[in-house]
Amino acid sequence: MRCSFAYQPGLFTETTDIASTHVRFSGRSGAFTDNMSLPVHRWYRYSAGFSADWVRWLVRERCSDTSTFSVLDPFAGVGTTLLACEAEQVRSWGFETHPFIHRIALAKLRGIHADIASVRDTLRQFVTGLPDEGLAVKREAPSLLARCYSPESLSLLLGMRDHYLAQFDRGTPETELLWLVLTSILRTCSEAGTAQWQYILPNKSKSTVQSPLAAFQAKAVSILQDVEWAQRNSWAAKGSMIPADARAPRECGEVHVDAVVTSPPYPNNYDYADATRLEMTFWGEINGWGDLQDAVRRHLVRSCSQHASAERLVLEDVLAEQVLEPIRHDLSAACSRLAEIRETKGGRKNYHTMAAAYFRDLGLVFRALRPLCRPNAFLCFVIGDSAPYGVHLDADRWLGELALAAGFKSYSFEKIRDRNVKWKNRKHRVPLKEGRLWIEG
Ligand SMILES: C[S@@+](CC[C@H](N)C(=O)[O-])C[C@H]1O[C@@H](n2cnc3c(N)ncnc32)[C@H](O)[C@@H]1O
Incomplete structure (x- = not known):
């Protein structure tokens, strides 16, 4: 039919x-x-x-x-x-x-059934445990990242990343939601423009750019609300x-x-x-465009x-x-x-x-x-x-x-x-x- x-x-x-x-x-x-x-x-x-x-x-x-x-x-x-x-x-x-996209789907699918109190605790622990001095340290970064962010934003983001990798990379539904929060703020904090599709255009600048901590807070709240909403609606x-x-x-x-x-x-x-070059570079999964064939493309149609x-x-x-x-x-x-x-x-x-x-x-x-x-x-x-x-x-x-x-x-x-x-x-x-x-x- x-x-x-x-x-x-x-x-x-x-x-x-x-x-x-x-x-x-x-x-x-x-x-x-x-x-x-x-x-x-x-x-x-x-x-x-x-x-x-x-x-x-x-x-x-x-x-x-x-x-x-x-x-x-x-x-x-x-x-x-x-x-x-x-x-x-x-x-x-x-x-x-696509390993990175697969992880996002899984984070969403498991995240909506996570224990709300544990999600809230994990997000709170992450923010309160952010080491002030660690965030200000200048780190070596691949050139794509350096072109996409101001030096201040980049230090903050890399500090948050390192804090996540050191303390929270545990693969639980709560920590995977945290990973998704960090992943999903990368574009909003970037000064580089994006094309109609997802390519990042480091030579084209954007008018509205969020600071990493404000973007994190807004995204974390929104995700938490949505998890509650999905559970209220008995997904x-x-x-x-x-x-x-x-x-x-x-x-x-x-x-x-x-x-x-x-x-x-x-x-x-x-x-x-x-499409995920920026995000995978941020997480250290690739060093540049040349790594995409092995890391991702060879798995795809x-x-x-x-x-x-x-x-x-x-x-x-x-x-x-x-x-x-x-x-x-x-x-x-x-x-x-x-x-x-x-x-x-x-x-x-x-x-x-x-x-x-x-x-x-x-x-x-x-x-x-x-x-x-x-x-x-x-x-x-x-x-x-x-x-x-x-x-x-x-x-x-x-x-x-x-x-x-x-x-x-x-x-x-x-x-x-x-x-x-x-x-x-x-x-x-x-x-x-x-x-x-x-x-x-
Ligand atoms: C058009 S997108 C689908 C998007 C999906 N409908 C959504 O709303 O997110 C096609 C997807 O197929 C994936 N893909 C490509 N080759 C694949 C393969 N051989 N096996 C499984 N997935 C593959 C790509 O990574 C991409 O995420």
């Missing part, structure tokens, strides 16, 4: 009486910005995320029995789907291979994050679901590894040209893979065109191998999902197409065909919105779209 959507952003805020909410079609696409007004979801801004309201709406539409219904998000990001399922009392699982503890690769998931023996609700990376050259370049992929080898058989003809034509155009461009981006590897990876994802889905399960993939160098990659049709080849029964595409219509600096005029790929079976 195909579903038409009728969710309204802001449905599930603190003041909303969920039971009495009248839901009607709004036509708006779900975006993570909608989540920034929602308790818990607002703790960390992840531009790649989708709307939690929409997931809740969908679960309510399709779930007849919360005691048996279950949901999987194989690209779980910061846990939007799983948290929406907690709110709806539904069992859920999430896969996520369930039925979600499990697994650090599994959606292409070949392991340790998922108990996963059998009625629904897959997800948004995979798009083939649009967005670099998920780079190949959706950016940097990834394809690092792996030195050979186009013919990728295209020869059996999983691409249903779309090989059209995909090969697009990749050959990309390989030709590349020779005429200064940047010589590896979009040709990226495109081939992307659809190969998503083909494996559909194969992996088939045994995890119950016979009448449905899948909803929020997807977008792209046109690197102006060559259209027909994501909805190609992904639909890969799903059929993996053993699902049918697919249809529901467009949410047009893309590439208003950017002044767009590089090509190919009309693009974003929407929901519905797969039944």
